[in-house]
Amino acid sequence: AQKITQTQPGMFVQEKEAVTLDCTYDTSDQSYGLFWYKQPSSGEMIFLIYQGSYDEQNATEGRYSLNFQKARKSANLVISASQLGDSAMYFCAMREGGYSTLTFGKGTMLLVSP
Amino acid sequence: GAVVSQHPSWVICKSGTSVKIECRSLDFQATTMFWYRQFPKQSLMLMATSNEGSKATYEQGVEKDKFLINHASLTLSTLTVTSAHPEDSSFYICSAFGTETNYGYTFGSGTRLTVV
Numbered sequence: 001a002q003k004i005t006q007t008q009p010g011m012f013v014q015e016k017e018a019v020t021l022d023c024t025y026d027t028s029d030q031s032y033g034l035f036w037y038k039q040p041s042s043g044e045m046i047f048l049i050y051q052g053s054y055d056e057q058n059a060t061e062g063r064y065s066l067n068f069q070k071a072r073k074s075a076n077l078v079i080s081a082s083q084l085g086d087s088a089m090y091f092c093a094m095r096e097g098g099y100s101t102l103t104f105g106k107g108t109m110l111l112v113s114p
Numbered sequence: 115g116a117v118v119s120q121h122p123s124w125v126i127c128k129s130g131t132s133v134k135i136e137c138r139s140l141d142f143q144a145t146t147m148f149w150y151r152q153f154p155k156q157s158l159m160l161m162a163t164s165n166e167g168s169k170a171t172y173e174q175g176v177e178k179d180k181f182l183i184n185h186a187s188l189t190l191s192t193l194t195v196t197s198a199h200p201e202d203s204s205f206y207i208c209s210a211f212g213t214e215t216n217y218g219y220t221f222g223s224g225t226r227l228t229v230v
Contacts, residue, residue, distance in 0.1 A: 043205055045221035100146055100211045104157045
């Protein structure tokens with residue numbers, strides 16, 4: 001079974017609108033961390049936001065927020081007020097327990113139109 | 115903040131030659147370095163994990179004799195693609211673990227390898 005599932009290969013959103021990118025995860029560990037990265041066409045991986053499994057509040061970083069639903073094992077990324085520069089590939093990733101390896105989902109390509 | 119410098123950013127080489135890619139953590143000590151490979155429009159695929167001073171641990175299906183990883187110091191790790199062939203053409207990216215910034219992980223900017 002996939003550990004990180006991103007079911008949306010591509011998403012379209014109009015500028016200034018909000019968009020939600022889905023991510024579900026699978027782990028039996030109690031301690032884990034969830035990450036979202038943005039990868040523009042240049043290829044660099046840009047860290048967006050992090051949610052720890054014991055964090056009681058949803059993480060927020062500027063226009064990015066993480067809708068963490070632990071019982072459903074979902075960690076959706078919400079981008080508010082989309083900008084043209086948000087067009088990129090977005091990856092959800094997980095670190096489990098004491099391991100330092102990150103497991104990535106397949107990614108979602110987001111296109112923001114004027 | 116934490117910075118990982120990856121060089122070269124792109125390289126074209128002839129089939130049969132070797133190419134070395136460097137990842138250097140500039141302002142922190144990387145206890146672990148991860149090497150990924152990424153095909154167009156696909157996710158990052160972990161190739162190997164290396165800890166300073168010890169042999170790298172390769173993922174299943176990755177040829178350790180083709181992809182040589184050296185992690186000689188806490189700030190430098192290298193990936194050498196030996197006897198490169200066109201099918202080795204890909205985007206290679208490293209990630210250093212060992213800083214509190216970004217919750218531990220800092221990525222290099224990637225290397226686009228084209229083998230002709």
